[in-house]
Amino acid sequence: MEHIIDGVLRFQREVHPNNTALYRELAISQSPQAMFIGCADSRIVPEVFTGQGPGSLFVVRNAGNIIPPSSTIPGGVTASIEYAVSVLGIPDIIVCGHSGCGAMTALLNGAQALAKLPNVARWLHYADAALAAVNTDDAVDSIEARLQALVYENVLTQLDNLLTHPAVADAIHNKQLRVHGWVYDIGSGRVDNYDARIQQFVPLTAEAFADATPPV
Numbered sequence: 001m002e003h004i005i006d007g008v009l010r011f012q013r014e015v016h017p018n019n020t021a022l023y024r025e026l027a028i029s030q031s032p033q034a035m036f037i038g039c040a041d042s043r044i045v046p047e048v049f050t051g052q053g054p055g056s057l058f059v060v061r062n063a064g065n066i067i068p069p070s071s072t073i074p075g076g077v078t079a080s081i082e083y084a085v086s087v088l089g090i091p092d093i094i095v096c097g098h099s100g101c102g103a104m105t106a107l108l109n110g111a112q113a114l115a116k117l118p119n120v121a122r123w124l125h126y127a128d129a130a131l132a133a134v135n136t137d138d139a140v141d142s143i144e145a146r147l148q149a150l151v152y153e154n155v156l157t158q159l160d161n162l163l164t165h166p167a168v169a170d171a172i173h174n175k176q177l178r179v180h181g182w183v184y185d186i187g188s189g190r191v192d193n194y195d196a197r198i199q200q201f202v203p204l205t206a207e208a209f210a211d212a213t214p215p216v
């Protein structure tokens with residue numbers, strides 16, 4: 001913890017005073033470029049691997065980068081999506097999975113891995129469709145291949161869940177919102193991006209802009 005406190009003090013001493021214009025602006029309002037829904041895993045730092053600073057990303061992170069489908073059950077993800085779309089008017093939502101995801105590993109390992117984690121088990125039910133897709137694919141046999149496939153499938157499942165939220169569906173229909181499905185590889189830094197036109201993940205590049213938004 002001392003290391004973290006040192007970091008706060010260093011930020012107050014060295015970073016904040018050198019960016020006074022930025023923080024004066026941010027003190028009044030925010031206008032983020034995108035919402036980022038990712039895993040709570042400590043290795044996934046969206047601002048770092050996307051090269052962004054304060055004010056740029058509206059971030060929600062949880063175990064497994066899960067998005068519960070729209071319902072009347074109160075939830076932090078649901079409320080944050082509604083606020084980001086309806087109040088902040090964010091133009092893009094990125095749903096990002098990652099390599100070596102512990103939540104996806106637990107989901108793969110099933111009841112045994114989750115025996116003492118009843119809340120994690122219930123939470124991961126929101127990814128059941130992804131698990132079913134991997135389990136019915138005979139081409140995916142090794143544990144590593146199944147985990148990798150599940151990480152990618154889970155991004156697609158959560159994109160489906162995202163589209164059930166009325167604010168999201170309306171904004172897409174009005175061409176005010178795009179959605180993106182990413183998988184970040186921790187070891188290499190590579191990001192794969194779902195291209196809805198060809199229904200495949202492709203490496204993220206500057207040349208070809210692709211997203212996961214369904215046609216309206």
Ligand SMILES: [Zn+2]
Pocket residue numbers: 039040041063064065098100101102103104
């Ligand atoms: Zn994870």
